[in-house]
Amino acid sequence: MSTKRNILKRVGALALALVLLGAAAMVVGAAGQDAKAEKSATLPQKAAPKTGVTVYSNEKASVDASNLSEGYLMVKYTGGKNVRIKVQITKSGGVTYTYDLNNAGNVETFPLTEGDGTYTVKVFENTSGTKYAQAFSTSVTMTLRNDFLPFLYPNQYVNYTMDSQTVAVGAQLCTNKTDDLAKVTAVFDWVVDNFTYDYDKAATVQSGYLPVVDTVLAAKKGICFDYAAVMTAMLRSQNIPCKLVVGYAGETYHAWINVYVDGVGWIDKAIYFDGQNWTLMDPTFTSTGNRSQSIMQYVTDSTNYTQKYAY
Numbered sequence: 001m002s003t004k005r006n007i008l009k010r011v012g013a014l015a016l017a018l019v020l021l022g023a024a025a026m027v028v029g030a031a032g033q034d035a036k037a038e039k040s041a042t043l044p045q046k047a048a049p050k051t052g053v054t055v056y057s058n059e060k061a062s063v064d065a066s067n068l069s070e071g072y073l074m075v076k077y078t079g080g081k082n083v084r085i086k087v088q089i090t091k092s093g094g095v096t097y098t099y100d101l102n103n104a105g106n107v108e109t110f111p112l113t114e115g116d117g118t119y120t121v122k123v124f125e126n127t128s129g130t131k132y133a134q135a136f137s138t139s140v141t142m143t144l145r146n147d148f149l150p151f152l153y154p155n156q157y158v159n160y161t162m163d164s165q166t167v168a169v170g171a172q173l174c175t176n177k178t179d180d181l182a183k184v185t186a187v188f189d190w191v192v193d194n195f196t197y198d199y200d201k202a203a204t205v206q207s208g209y210l211p212v213v214d215t216v217l218a219a220k221k222g223i224c225f226d227y228a229a230v231m232t233a234m235l236r237s238q239n240i241p242c243k244l245v246v247g248y249a250g251e252t253y254h255a256w257i258n259v260y261v262d263g264v265g266w267i268d269k270a271i272y273f274d275g276q277n278w279t280l281m282d283p284t285f286t287s288t289g290n291r292s293q294s295i296m297q298y299v300t301d302s303t304n305y306t307q308k309y310a311y
Contacts, residue, residue, distance in 0.1 A: 043239060043262055044146035046070075046153060051107075061123040061136035064107070068142050071150030076107045077123060079135055084126040092118045097309060099156060100208045111155045113243070113310045116143050148241040148260060156210065157311040158244055160233040166213040170234030180240055180261045187234045195230075196221050228255040235259060247308040258310070 051074070053066035060079035067074070077085045085101035091114040101108055101123070112119055118141045124132035144150070154160050160167055173190050174183040198221045211229035216222045222230075228244050235242040241260035258268045 042146075043241070043260075044149060044152070046149075046239070056138040056140070058136050060125070063121050063123075063136070063138050063140070065140045068112075068140060069145045069149075070153065071113070071142070071144055072109055072111045072153055072155060073121060073140070074107045074109050075101060075121070075123065077101050077105065077135075079125060081125060084132075085135075086124045086126075086132060088120075088122045088124070090120045090122075091115075092120070095309065102156075102208070102210070109153070109155045111150045111153070111157075111311055112142055113150045115147065117141070151241040151243050151260070151310075152236050152239065154233070154236070155311060158213075158229050158232045158236065159210065160213050160237065162237065164214050164233065164237075166217050166230055166233045167237040169217065170237050173234070174238050181264070183238055183240060184235065184259055184261060184267075187231055187238075191227060191231050191234075194220050195227060198222050198226075224255040228257050231257055243310045245307050245310050248306045 047067075047070055049070075050066040051064055054064070054068070056063045056065065057078070060077070062076045062078060064074040064076070073089070075087050087099045087101050087108075087110060088096055089099075089110060089112065090096040091112075094114045094117070097110075097113075099108075099110060118139055120137065120139050122134055123136040125135045127133050169190075170187060173186045177183045177186055198219075201221075202223045205223060209225070211222070211226045213226075213230050213233045216226040216230050225246075232242045232244045235257075243258040244255065245258055246255050258266055260266050
């Protein structure tokens with residue numbers, strides 16, 4: 001993700017160029033193919049967070065694994081240095097996720113989104129320039145209580161509490177909505193119709209940027225990461241599993257959402273329902289293009305999107 005700043009500068013130009021594109025539309029049906037273990041047959045209720053039950057630490061960092069079965073860890077830097085701190089989380093044989101630990105001395109929450117298995121967690125201190133030294137390392141083995149759980153809780157990338165205004169607006173939008181399809185559609189339509197794309201922010205955003213969902217909500221303006229984080233917070237707070245996905249739209253770094261709807265399955269590349277079929281949809285490009293025909297054709301073509309990380 002080290003090239004994020006430079007790539008994001010091209011998002012504004014790409015969003016404008018997309019209006020000229022005429023990629024073939026593709027309609028996809030319900031993505032219910034993720035028939036997983038029995039533990040995921042029903043949507044779970046979230047559990048109150050625990051702290052201090054299972055902790056691995058040294059003098060420089062601690063990893064609180066008390067909520068491992070819920071799909072997340074809490075990491076704290078205790079080395080006392082005023083330097084940049086990074087956290088790396090790697091599933092054995094899988095993808096490495098690298099984060100900035102932005103609040104030295106405070107706990108931050110990181111999801112384990114690659115499923116059951118053994119994860120290595122490393123904490124690094126900046127020594128000079130772009131050089132880092134390992135401060136702590138530990139391994140944990142996760143067995144999820146339910147496979148949806150990593151996509152139901154707040155974390156560093158989707159940071160909210162039940163007192164957040166974003167959660168309150170999401171609850172208002174979902175009032176009297178009796179099924180998940182209606183809730184997903186209400187949240188999607190509201191964000192797409194009320195938010196505008198922030199080209200200045202896209203051109204100047206720094207590496208390590210994290211959305212503050214209530215700030216984005218108040219401004220009703222943001223980059224793709226902001227759109228995705230706000231929608232994800234609203235839907236997770238309604239107990240709808242939602243993945244904030246980071247990857248590429250064409251050659252441009254981008255963010256979108258995948259949503260799980262009970263009885264339907266995972267709906268990839270975000271959400272759109274035309275009254276009969278679910279289609280691949282990206283809320284940022286849809287809003288930017290005012291739902292123009294060329295934009296709708298672009299975002300419904302799965303070949304335009306490559307997933308890299310899910311949070």
